[in-house]
Amino acid sequence: MLMGRANNFEYALSQVLTIGELAQRTGVATTALRYYDELGLVSPAARSGGQRRYDAAAVHQVGVVLLLRDLGFTLAEIARLMGGLPDRPSRDELIRGKIDELDALVRDAEIARVALVHALACPADDVRTCPKFLAIVDDRLEGRPLAEPLAP
Numbered sequence: 001m002l003m004g005r006a007n008n009f010e011y012a013l014s015q016v017l018t019i020g021e022l023a024q025r026t027g028v029a030t031t032a033l034r035y036y037d038e039l040g041l042v043s044p045a046a047r048s049g050g051q052r053r054y055d056a057a058a059v060h061q062v063g064v065v066l067l068l069r070d071l072g073f074t075l076a077e078i079a080r081l082m083g084g085l086p087d088r089p090s091r092d093e094l095i096r097g098k099i100d101e102l103d104a105l106v107r108d109a110e111i112a113r114v115a116l117v118h119a120l121a122c123p124a125d126d127v128r129t130c131p132k133f134l135a136i137v138d139d140r141l142e143g144r145p146l147a148e149p150l151a152p
Contacts, residue, residue, distance in 0.1 A: 015056075016053040016055055017053065017054045017055075017056070017058065018051060018053065019034070019051070019054070021054075022054045022058055022059065026059060026062040028066070036065060037052065039075055040083065040084075041061065041065050041075070043061075068081065072098055072101060073098060077098070080094060081094060081095075115133065118132060118133060118136075
């Protein structure tokens with residue numbers, strides 16, 4: 001019977017991932033995975049010989065972290081979303097704030113795009129002498145957003 005338990009234990013360990021295997025499956029460095037563990041973003045299922053062992057669900061946990069990072073969330077915000085928020089209204093407030101940040105990024109990207117498109121189409125030999133382009137520069141120096149996109 002003792003031999004059977006040992007074999008079951010070995011089989012159970014074979015179903016978990018080392019931190020290196022988790023890193024390979026997710027593309028995340030082992031140092032980052034250790035940091036994620038410290039932040040509570042991903043947790044080892046067990047330890048064997050002092051080494052972290054992860055179950056298959058950890059791959060998805062890391063995937064959630066990666067997706068939320070891609071969406072612009074900080075690791076602290078991700079930690080709050082993944083368990084630190086006390087209720088849905090708090091979670092929704094954090095998400096709405098991120099949507100507002102993304103909207104601002106989209107506006108800024110549109111301004112940058114308009115300026116660059118104008119620079120390409122500008123009839124001036126030197127865009128730095130173009131009145132429309134210089135208006136964009138002035139707005140930038142004054143800290144004003146571009147109210148309406150400039151036509152090329």
